[in-house]
Amino acid sequence: MSASNVSDVDRSLYDFVKPEEGYERFADGLTPDIVRAISSKKDEPDWMLELRLKSLDIYQDLRMPSNWGPSIEGLDMDHISTYVTSKAKQAKNWDEVPTEIKDTFEKLGIPEAERTSLAGVGAQYDSELVYHNMREEVAEQGVVYSGIEEALHGPYEDMIREHFMSLVPPTDHKFAALHGAVWSGGSFVYVPEGVHLDFPLQSYFRLNAAGAGQFEHTLIIVEPGADLHFIEGCSAPKYNVANLHAGCVELFVGKGARLRYSTIENWSKNMYNLNTKRARVAEDGVMEWVSGSFGSHVSYLYPTTILAGARSSCEFTGITFAGATQNLDTGCKVVLAAPDTKASVSTKSLSKSGGVSTFRSSVMVTRNAERARASVSCQSLMLDDQSRSDTIPAMDVRCKSASVGHEATIGRISDDTILYLMSRGATEQEARTMVVNGFANPISKELPLEYAVEMNNLIKLEMEGAIG
Amino acid sequence: MTDKLLDIAGLCAGTEDATILHDIDLTLAPGTTHVLMGPNGAGKSTLGHVIMGDPTYRTSAGTISFDGADVTADTADKRSLAGIFLSYQAPVEVPGVPLYSFLRTIAGKRPELKMTSRQFRARVGELAQQLDMDSSYLTRELNVGFSGGEKKKVEMLQLLLLQPKLAILDETDSGLDVDALAVVSRGIEAYRASCDGTLLVITHNTRILERLDVDRTHVMVKGRLVAEGGADLIPKIDREGFEQFEQTGDGDR
Numbered sequence: 001m002s003a004s005n006v007s008d009v010d011r012s013l014y015d016f017v018k019p020e021e022g023y024e025r026f027a028d029g030l031t032p033d034i035v036r037a038i039s040s041k042k043d044e045p046d047w048m049l050e051l052r053l054k055s056l057d058i059y060q061d062l063r064m065p066s067n068w069g070p071s072i073e074g075l076d077m078d079h080i081s082t083y084v085t086s087k088a089k090q091a092k093n094w095d096e097v098p099t100e101i102k103d104t105f106e107k108l109g110i111p112e113a114e115r116t117s118l119a120g121v122g123a124q125y126d127s128e129l130v131y132h133n134m135r136e137e138v139a140e141q142g143v144v145y146s147g148i149e150e151a152l153h154g155p156y157e158d159m160i161r162e163h164f165m166s167l168v169p170p171t172d173h174k175f176a177a178l179h180g181a182v183w184s185g186g187s188f189v190y191v192p193e194g195v196h197l198d199f200p201l202q203s204y205f206r207l208n209a210a211g212a213g214q215f216e217h218t219l220i221i222v223e224p225g226a227d228l229h230f231i232e233g234c235s236a237p238k239y240n241v242a243n244l245h246a247g248c249v250e251l252f253v254g255k256g257a258r259l260r261y262s263t264i265e266n267w268s269k270n271m272y273n274l275n276t277k278r279a280r281v282a283e284d285g286v287m288e289w290v291s292g293s294f295g296s297h298v299s300y301l302y303p304t305t306i307l308a309g310a311r312s313s314c315e316f317t318g319i320t321f322a323g324a325t326q327n328l329d330t331g332c333k334v335v336l337a338a339p340d341t342k343a344s345v346s347t348k349s350l351s352k353s354g355g356v357s358t359f360r361s362s363v364m365v366t367r368n369a370e371r372a373r374a375s376v377s378c379q380s381l382m383l384d385d386q387s388r389s390d391t392i393p394a395m396d397v398r399c400k401s402a403s404v405g406h407e408a409t410i411g412r413i414s415d416d417t418i419l420y421l422m423s424r425g426a427t428e429q430e431a432r433t434m435v436v437n438g439f440a441n442p443i444s445k446e447l448p449l450e451y452a453v454e455m456n457n458l459i460k461l462e463m464e465g466a467i468g
Numbered sequence: 469m470t471d472k473l474l475d476i477a478g479l480c481a482g483t484e485d486a487t488i489l490h491d492i493d494l495t496l497a498p499g500t501t502h503v504l505m506g507p508n509g510a511g512k513s514t515l516g517h518v519i520m521g522d523p524t525y526r527t528s529a530g531t532i533s534f535d536g537a538d539v540t541a542d543t544a545d546k547r548s549l550a551g552i553f554l555s556y557q558a559p560v561e562v563p564g565v566p567l568y569s570f571l572r573t574i575a576g577k578r579p580e581l582k583m584t585s586r587q588f589r590a591r592v593g594e595l596a597q598q599l600d601m602d603s604s605y606l607t608r609e610l611n612v613g614f615s616g617g618e619k620k621k622v623e624m625l626q627l628l629l630l631q632p633k634l635a636i637l638d639e640t641d642s643g644l645d646v647d648a649l650a651v652v653s654r655g656i657e658a659y660r661a662s663c664d665g666t667l668l669v670i671t672h673n674t675r676i677l678e679r680l681d682v683d684r685t686h687v688m689v690k691g692r693l694v695a696e697g698g699a700d701l702i703p704k705i706d707r708e709g710f711e712q713f714e715q716t717g718d719g720d721r
Contacts, residue, residue: 415524420560422544423520423553424570424626425577431545434573438564438609 014235014266016107018100018208023126025209026083032056035181038083042149042184047161055170055180062174069358070298070327075272080244082182084126084209090147092133101125108235110204113450118231119199120145124216126209127184138197144190145201148217151188160188163219167250167278167306175246175274179215183248186216189230193223193254200229200262200448205247207236207267213244220261224254224282231262231448235295238268245271245296251279253287255309260288264451266458267295269325274300283309283338290446291318293330294458302360304333307341307372318347319443319455322355322387323462331360331392336372336402343374348443350436351380351387352462358390365402372402380410381439383432433463472533473498473666474519474634479530481518487528488514490691496634501660501667501680503702506688507710512670513557515688516638519668520554521547535633549577551633555623555640562610567622568592570610575629595628598658600651617648624655631663640669641676653679674706689713 026034035056039049064072088098094111095102105111105123114121120134122145129147138145144156151160170180187203207214222228236243245267253259259279267273273296279287287305305314314334322328334343349357359378380389391408413435421431436459437444444452474496482488488511496502506512518525519532521544532540539547562570571592575581583591596603599621611619620640627635640652653676659665669676685702687695687710694713695701 414560417560417562419520419522419524419544420556421562423522423548424574424630425545425548426574427545428543430573434565434570435562438562441564 014268015237016104017237018104020084020209023209024085024087025081025212028081028211029078030056030059030082030178030181034082038182038184044149044152045157045161048152051165051170052181055177058170059174059177059181062177064174069300069329069360070356072272072274072298074297075242075244079211079241081209081212082215083184084212085128086125086130088130090129090150091131094131097130101130104206104208105131105204108204108206108233109450110202113202117199117448117450118202119197120201122147122187122201122203124185124203124205124214126207126212127214129185132187134201135199141195142192143195143197144188146188148186148188148219156188156190159190159221160219163221163250163252164217165248165250167252167280168248168276172276176248176276179217179246179248179276182213183215183217185214186218186247187220189218189220189228191222191226191228191257194225195223196227197229200231202231202233205232205234207234207243207245207271210239211241211243213246216247218247218249220250220259221252222254222257222259225256226254227258229260229262231451233264233266233451235266236268236271239270241270242297243268243271245273245275247275249275249277249303251277251287253279253281253285253312255282256284257282258286258288260290261303262290262447262451264292264447264454265295265299265301269295269297271296272298277301277303278306279304279314280306280308281312281314283312285309285312287312287314289314289316289318289332290443291316291330292443292447292451292455293318293320293328294455294462296328297326299328299330301328301330302333302362304335305343306335306337307343308337310338311340312338313342314344316343316345316347317443317446319440320347320349320357320359321459321462322349322351322357324353324355327356329358329360331358331362333362333364334374335364335366336369336374337366339368339370339372341369341372345374345376346442347378348440349378349380349389350383350439351389352383354386356388356390358392359408360392360394362394363396363404365397365399365404367398369399370401372399374402374404376406378408379439380408381436382410382412383436429463433460436463471497473535474668475533476519477531477533479518479527479532481514481525481527481530483525488525488691489518492530492693494686494693496666496668498633498666499664500683502669503677503682503685504668504670504688505672505685505702505705505710508672510688511691512672512688513638514691516554516636516668516670519547519636520544520552548632553627553630553632553635555620555627555635555637557639557642559611559619559623561612561614563612565610566607567610568606571606571626571629574626578630581630592625592629595625598628599624599655601625616643617645620644620648620652621655624652627659628655628662631659632665634666634668635659636668636670638670639672641671641673649676652676656680674702677702687713
């Protein structure tokens with residue numbers, strides 16, 4: 001069959017732009033004054049300002065990563081505004097949210113999902129949260145779900161101070177340092193011991209402003225025996241200038257607790273998505289990641305799990321779809337650092353129309369991790385001859401009794417399969433979409449229903465115009 | 469209604485490198501049952517695939533008309549919707565696509581099969597039962613991990629669901645045990661009975677034919693149709709094999 005006829009994806013669902021009039025936008029670039037201004041606007045405790053300024057120093061000392069993954073040369077930090085906000089105050093009721101912002105989230109289906117299937121919702125627009133609310137019965141169980149700024153002014157300040165950027169220190173890499181300096185927005189979640197949430201909490205991040213950065217921080221503490229499903233969604237309209245997302249996610253899973261963290265990332269294709277996510281799991285704790293990466297121009301995304309307690313485990317289920325102009329370097333890292341820990345990684349990657357998808361994984365087993373077990377499986381599907389798919393697994397096993405396995409397959413859609421489906425009445429495009437959906441199915445099954453539907457829609461949009 | 473459902477005239481087809489089918493003329497009247505026999509490698513399956521529209525093969529001369537329309541240039545999906553069905557010798561596995569939703573999709577492409585979800589469920593359940601298929605098959609991924617016999621049952625299930633005007637069965641009997649063969653034979657009978665469909669059965673084995681009323685038998689050797697007869701040709705081939713035809717079949721391959 002002949003090569004793909006490339007067409008751009010219809011992202012009209014995500015691509016609408018709202019005017020920025022009346023917004024406060026800090027000057028582009030990065031100076032101590034800007035950092036101080038962000039901090040003072042948030043009326044932060046002194047320790048946080050110190051952390052920001054220290055991070056800025058580190059940022060200026062560290063070099064841009066140059067020997068790693070796809071190029072980020074198109075990202076000019078002198079022309080990224082680190083802080084943009086509407087004048088709106090954070091609301092607990094959608095009616096109090098300014099119309100154009102509310103309209104954005106309506107289009108994305110957030111209030112609807114909140115009514116039907118969520119225990120709480122946070123919505124961030126550019127640099128600040130515009131909405132945060134949780135069901136009363138959940139709050140009554142002692143669950144905290146709020147903006148970090150808000151939590152810093154309450155009884156959880158000490159807890160935040162203890163955990164904030166302890167898993168991802170500003171020294172970790174240049175963009176972690178940047179995050180430490182200019183972070184804004186995000187969510188703080190605290191689930192007390194033994195509390196099980198029946199419905200997920202969801203935060204949605206929308207970056208509307210052109211040439212801006214989004215640096216939200218998500219800090220989740222799940223106490224022993226507790227259980228939480230947290231969903232994160234993100235999108236942005238497309239601009240001709242680069243946008244930057246350098247968020248940070250820190251997750252603490254207590255003894256015997258379970259945390260599932262689901263993400264569907266659908267940034268526009270001018271976005272540099274340089275996000276850092278990390279989880280630390282105590283004894284018998286369970287960490288589950290479900291991760292869908294569809295958007296952005298360039299992504300560096302490797303959620304990391306540190307299995308610190310004996311018998312703790314993690315599962316990572318991910319899918320990456322790289323289309324035209326996209327270079328997505330995704331994967332995950334696991335550190336098995338205690339006896340009888342268990343990690344299972346299963347990913348799928350798709351590339352099409354010249355897109356590049358690289359799966360990068362790192363499994364490390366420390367000396368004391370007796371009987372640790374890890375399995376990594378990566379399947380890649382290339383949809384045409386211009387696309388590229390790479391698998392780069394790394395393993396560092398320092399314990400004799402550990403067992404680690406890796407399996408990777410890279411393939412194409414076979415002509416026989418297309419003929420079979422076409423000879424039963426499907427058009428060529430339908431046949432290809434069917435195969436791709438089938439390939440992604442094990443991942444979409446893990447997603448909450450509305451996200452699975454969104455993922456299937458994204459695949460359909462990506463496949464349209466791909467007559468081979 | 470024409471008396472020629474399928475009309476192939478002067479057809480030459482093959483791959484880029486070699487012509488496989490030479491000057492094929494074949495006419496099938498509606499509601500008739502035809503058998504295409506011949507030794508391995510004679511080009512029987514290629515003819516089935518060319519009728520279906522497999523882009524692996526190029527037609528260099530001749531035409532294929534179906535139901536009064538020239539379909540020579542049509543893609544497989546168009547031919548399928550026009551009423552041509554090919555049951556494959558080795559049906560492919562499609563991971564992640566549940567059989568049931570696949571059936572719903574392909575039936576949904578055909579206005580004449582418009583059904584409510586409930587009607588569709590009932591219909592598929594009924595057909596599965598008829599073919600001795602456990603209903604758990606329906607939720608499994610299309611052909612994935614199915615045995616040879618199970619895959620052929622899935623082909624029969626689609627045949628009975630879609631009720632095409634022409635069904636080409638490419639070695640449907642190959643690799644089947646006696647029980648599976650009986651089920652497949654039942655499926656073919658049900659197809660003939662339910663919609664008076666036309667059959668072209670490709671085989672090199674006469675067993676599947678025992679339960680069929682065959683109208684015409686065609687013999688292919690080295691890419692040419694070299695003999696044609698009634699049902700009585702089958703026992704003759706069974707006794708004497710294809711050697712009797714091979715002299716007539718040497719061509720300019």
